[in-house]
């Protein structure tokens with residue numbers, strides 16, 4: 001099969017949601033449909049329960065689960081579908097942001113009772129930065145949820161995206177009858193705890209089909225009225241608009257009851273994009289270029305601390321990846337080959353001989369990779385779009401065992417390369433500031449430094465509001481700005497970062513230093529603070 005056909009066959013996506021909306025349940029159901037798992041309950045929730053924030057066993061368990069479910073590949077109707085897992089806990093949001101750079105589209109799960117929640121809003125912002133196509137699944141229709149029209153309005157407002165229902169619910173909670181598929185004119189009748197083999201789908205000749213009254217009784221009129229409203233308010237579904245990230249089709253269902261999941265999956269394979277190329281610093285790389293390229297978006301340390309090797313997850317962007325072939329590691333200017341690259345078909349790790357755009361391979365790594373690294377067939381370019389975002393919590397790392405300072409340095413270096421947290425340094429690396437999205441990471445770091453590197457440390461809280469990456473056209477102006485400031489540091493790539501004490505101070509500093517440019521992420525261009 002040629003490269004073009006291989007690309008056409010693939011879909012790479014992630015499911016995102018606020019915790020508890022039903023991401024794990026939906027993942028499991030999709031895997032059941034794809035035949036990747038045989039029984040319900042096989043996918044473990046990767047959530048760390050709120051009560052267990054300092055339960056280290058829980059953290060380790062989470063790492064174990066997330067290695068196993070990082071990538072789930074299954075086949076469905078002739079397509080190879082790569083589902084990339086994202087952590088459920090908000091403290092690991094940075095991990096999710098990075099995973100979103102490796103997918104071509106996203107399914108957003110929203111709880112019909114709770115509507116759009118905070119984490120969903122944040123993750124959608126990241127999707128919008130890259131115009132990632134989004135499908136919305138409104139879940140838990142078996143519960144007494146909100147009015148569907150009200151929900152659609154909220155989706156549009158809070159997620160800043162146009163929506164278009166492709167199915168519509170008939171009743172809700174105890175009176176929930178099913179959904180009408182507007183896309184294919186089918187009535188899907190609800191039955192609790194359906195198996196994936198059971199379907200109650202009735203083909204309709206449009207909404208005036210008298211069968212509708214037979215099945216729905218007085219609800220048929222209501223449905224006709226609702227659909228009329230939909231047609232009046234929303235434009236026809238425009239696939240191009242969806243592919244450009246401006247319009248999100250909406251499906252309704254109940255994941256736990258296996259209801260609406262097949263509709264979603266069929267809709268997904270019908271409209272979702274095939275693997276796209278990526279923008280690199282030197283040029284745009286197209287997926288159907290014959291030469292291989294890819295980037296590392298995630299690194300997992302071995303859970304066994306006696307083995308320091310890691311698994312680097314590489315998203316293939318163009319060409320063909322081959323086992324044992326030399327590829328060029330651009331940052332290190334070094335050629336590497338991989339004897340045991342892994343694929344994740346049917347959730348079992350197995351050695352793969354070749355892989356194509358959209359695929360993710362796991363590469364054993366002894367310390368060559370950092371998140372964001374690019375591999376090519378020789379050309380020198382780096383993929384963009386894997387920015388670091390400003391952390392929300394900052395702490396200074398203090399060594400509490402002077403005999404182990406080398407171990408501490410190495411440990412924190414490696415953990416931050418894995419993306420557990422961001423490391424900023426001052427005084428040529430003597431002072432280390434660790435930045436994270438949540439408190440939980442500090443527990444993880446402390447625990448892992450001790451267990452894997454034998455280094456002990458403590459953290460001192462710093463009262464910073466945000467870290468901003470800074471540049472200036474005039475080198476002298478930049479030198480002047482950083483000269484008298486204590487809150488200037490360098491990030492992992494040696495870029496300058498300014499720690500703002502508060503929103504107010506940031507505003508003032510920006511006003512007083514018009515020649516300095518401040519950015520909320522390390523890629524400078526995507527979202528300027530100004």
Ligand code: G4P
Nearest residue numbers: 017019020021022023024025045139140143254255256257
């Ligand atoms: P998450 O990964 O997004 O955090 O959510 P998860 O799938 O773990 O689902 C959160 C809870 O919502 C689970 O209940 C799950 O069973 C339930 N759920 C998922 N889909 C539906 C649905 O369509 N309808 C209803 N009523 N509930 C749904 P739990 O009690 O927290 O866990 P469990 O003990 O049931 O696994």
